[in-house]
Amino acid sequence: MADTPLILTDEFKQHVRELAKFVEEGDVEETDRILDKIARLRESTLFQELGKLTREFHNALNSFRLDSRIVSMTEQDFPDARERLRYVVQMTAQSADRSLTAAEEAMPIVSNIEDQAKSLESQWGRFMQRDMSAEEFRQLSSELGGFLGELSSSSEKLKERMTEVVMAQDFQDLTGQIIERVITLVDDMERSLVDLIRISGQNMATQEVVGGEKEKTKEDHLKGVGPAVPGVDEASGLVSGQDEVDDLLSSLGF
Amino acid sequence: MKILVVDDFSTMRRIIKNLLRDLGFNNTAEADDGLTALPMLQAGNFDLLITDWNMPGMQGIDLLKAVRADPKLAKMPVMMVTAEQKKEQIIEAAKAGVNGYIVKPFTAATLKEKLEKIFERVG
Numbered sequence: 001m002a003d004t005p006l007i008l009t010d011e012f013k014q015h016v017r018e019l020a021k022f023v024e025e026g027d028v029e030e031t032d033r034i035l036d037k038i039a040r041l042r043e044s045t046l047f048q049e050l051g052k053l054t055r056e057f058h059n060a061l062n063s064f065r066l067d068s069r070i071v072s073m074t075e076q077d078f079p080d081a082r083e084r085l086r087y088v089v090q091m092t093a094q095s096a097d098r099s100l101t102a103a104e105e106a107m108p109i110v111s112n113i114e115d116q117a118k119s120l121e122s123q124w125g126r127f128m129q130r131d132m133s134a135e136e137f138r139q140l141s142s143e144l145g146g147f148l149g150e151l152s153s154s155s156e157k158l159k160e161r162m163t164e165v166v167m168a169q170d171f172q173d174l175t176g177q178i179i180e181r182v183i184t185l186v187d188d189m190e191r192s193l194v195d196l197i198r199i200s201g202q203n204m205a206t207q208e209v210v211g212g213e214k215e216k217t218k219e220d221h222l223k224g225v226g227p228a229v230p231g232v233d234e235a236s237g238l239v240s241g242q243d244e245v246d247d248l249l250s251s252l253g254f
Numbered sequence: 255m256k257i258l259v260v261d262d263f264s265t266m267r268r269i270i271k272n273l274l275r276d277l278g279f280n281n282t283a284e285a286d287d288g289l290t291a292l293p294m295l296q297a298g299n300f301d302l303l304i305t306d307w308n309m310p311g312m313q314g315i316d317l318l319k320a321v322r323a324d325p326k327l328a329k330m331p332v333m334m335v336t337a338e339q340k341k342e343q344i345i346e347a348a349k350a351g352v353n354g355y356i357v358k359p360f361t362a363a364t365l366k367e368k369l370e371k372i373f374e375r376v377g
Contacts, residue, residue, distance in 0.1 A: 093263075093264075093265060096265035096268075097264075097265060097268075100265065100268045100269065100272070103272070107272075223308075223313070224307045224308025224309070224314070224315075224336070224338050225308065225338065226308050226337055227337035227358065237341050238340055238341070239339045239340075239344065239357065240339075241357065242356065242357055245339070245355050245356075248341060248344050248345070249355060252345065252348050254348060
């Protein structure tokens with residue numbers, strides 16, 4: 001109803017018919033009265049228009065508020081998120097370094113135990129087969145004694161390294177929380193953008209925004225993109241593991 | 255056997271170096287992308303190149319192509335160890351003359367198997 005133009009309303013048509021009649025009859029008084037009515041009708045339409053404008057203005061203000069939220073996101077939250085994610089990279093790298101260092105330190109300890117145990121085992125085998133002189137046995141006993149002592153101190157060191165590996169995993173809790181926060185921020189941003197588009201961009205909604213993405217992927221398909229994230233990257237065109245890589249390569253004659 | 259390990263993440267280089275050491279390859283060197291790797295390859299007598307794909311500067315695939323284009327290096331076996339798992343990428347690497355392709359995350363056994371395969375072929 002509000003959208004029907006004034007001159008098409010029944011009320012207006014009725015007034016016009018009456019106006020024509022009174023003008024024809026030369027009735028000045030009645031003609032004036034009808035003209036007044038039409039003017040009032042126009043006024044009320046004006047108020048309706050004003051109401052519409054007010055609503056649009058209100059919406060625009062709302063969208064402006066959303067706008068400023070987006071501005072604050074881009075000015076503060078996103079740089080903040082970037083720092084947070086850098087911190088995650090830093091922490092995970094630190095943890096990997098700690099674990100690797102501990103493992104690298106443990107490796108020679110284990111190798112040493114292994115070497116000594118192998119040598120003692122073969123000597124022990126000879127002793128069990130009575131293929132050993134008394135002098136050699138004395139030597140073996142003292143080596144065994146030394147080995148057992150070393151074994152207990154090596155075990156102590158290995159335990160320390162393993163504890164270090166365990167402790168190096170403490171980053172997961174922290175990085176997990178940081179990443180959760182960034183996900184929340186991205187969610188907020190997405191919602192704000194969607195709202196903004198709904199409020200201010202209704203006319204643009206139908207415009208084509210597809211196509212650009214496809215072209216980009218085609219162009220960039222040989223650039224490295226990093227690991228595929230399950231549920232994010234589409235599975236087609238991806239191999240799902242080493243076996244599929246091997247299959248693909250062997251189908252190419254490798 | 256001298257091996258160059260190219261990856262932009264130092265932890266990945268360390269992991270690969272540790273695995274190589276376990277397999278008995280102690281003579282390794284590291285580079286963090288193709289641009290630093292290429293002059294090292296041209297200067298040193300490397301027998302094998304193990305490279306990541308996605309790196310700043312020069313990517314692994316471009317390093318592979320550069321190696322194949324260099325008459326001195328053209329015959330060097332090249333193995334890719336990468337998180338890139340698009341079929342077209344693997345095909346591209348194969349076309350460029352890669353000798354092995356391992357997707358991350360990988361196991362020590364996979365690395366061993368692929369290395370053995372390369373040496374078997376190279377003789």
